[in-house]
Amino acid sequence: MANTNSKFYTNKEMAKICGVSEASMTNLVKSSELAPVRMGKYGRKYYDSNALKKVKSHYKNKAKPSTNSAKVSTKDDIIKQQQDHIDDLKAQIKTLNEQLVVKDRQIEAQTEQIKQTSVLLSQAHTLTxxxxxxxxxxxxxxxxxxxxxxxxxxxxxxxxxxxxxxxxxxxxxxxxxxxxxxxxxxxxxxxxxxxxxxxxxxxxxxxxxx
Missing domain, CATH: 3.30.70.1030 (Apc35880; domain 1)
Structure with a gap:
């Protein structure tokens, strides 16, 4: 039987638990191809406890590089993380724009319906x-x-x-x-x-x- 009390986590929440930046967590989730268990409002992704275990294990077992190589890899890693974060924000903006388009169409349809109703009401007084x-x-x-x-x-x-x-x-x-x-x-x-x-x-x- 499924556990109805299962907790779901966003990238931001998993990053806070692991003590890393949200950009780093976003990069890891994408590179690990972790699939969200459900989608929330504004395209927000939610992951289950299994995904959280995997990312915690990754950061826990991550080898510490030497001082010289760490400087280079850290710089490149941060740039990549920030770019991934920007891409993620762009995806969210795209989702929001698509939702706005749907809302605009709904408003246009409702406005047209109101116009048609007004016409019909005005015609009611011309009936015999x-x-x-x-x-x-x-x-x-x-x-x-x-x-x-x-x-x-x-x-x-x-x-x-x-x-x-x-x-x-x-x-x-x-x-x-x-x-x-x-x-x-x-x-x-x-x-x-x-x-x-x-x-x-x-x-x-x-x-x-x-």
Whole structure:
């Protein structure tokens, strides 16, 4: 059975545990071809305890070079580590840019949907009386099936608020609200011409129940 309490580590965390720079750890992970067990936000990579054991063993068993060769190898190693770190940052920036492109497309799609909705709402006032009556008849037919389960108060606010009508519903259980809204949204009066801002849900209590 898999251990659900397994801890995962980022390059930065493994570098801190091993007492090395993050650039050095990034270089080692790449050269060792350690595969992350999962990807996090912004393309952050996470490694399991086995990967941590391997990198700890590497630094522990790493031979100490002579003084002369150490100066040359350390300089070259640092340059390579920094270059690898730069490449890693570039990869993260690329991932972020790709995510921004996706978000921009989502915003454009939502903006276009809002425009289309506004057009449809403006067209609703040009419908004939018989067309509007048919829409409301279908709408009301669904509502009448909830008679005795839901009670409503309809308030008009034309010229007084952002929306022309307000509907207050009462029921013994909120499940009734879910059912009637889910059913009505498929009718044209709601799906095409309806515009809903937000829903406020509460519990009505008498003084004794407070």
């Amino acid at each position: 009386y018989d067309e509007r009556r048919q829409f409301m008849h279908d709408h009301g037919t669904v509502g009448r099936t909830y008679a005795g389960k839901i009670w409503q108060y309809i308030t008009g606010s034309i010229g007084l608020d952002d929306f022309e009508w307000g509907v207050t519903l009462f029921a013994e259980t909120p499940l009734m609200f879910k059912k009637i809204i889910a059913e009505m949204r498929y009718y044209e009066a709601s799906s095409v011409y309806g515009e809903f801002p937000y829903f406020v849900v509460g519990t009505h209590m008498d003084n004794a129940g407070l």
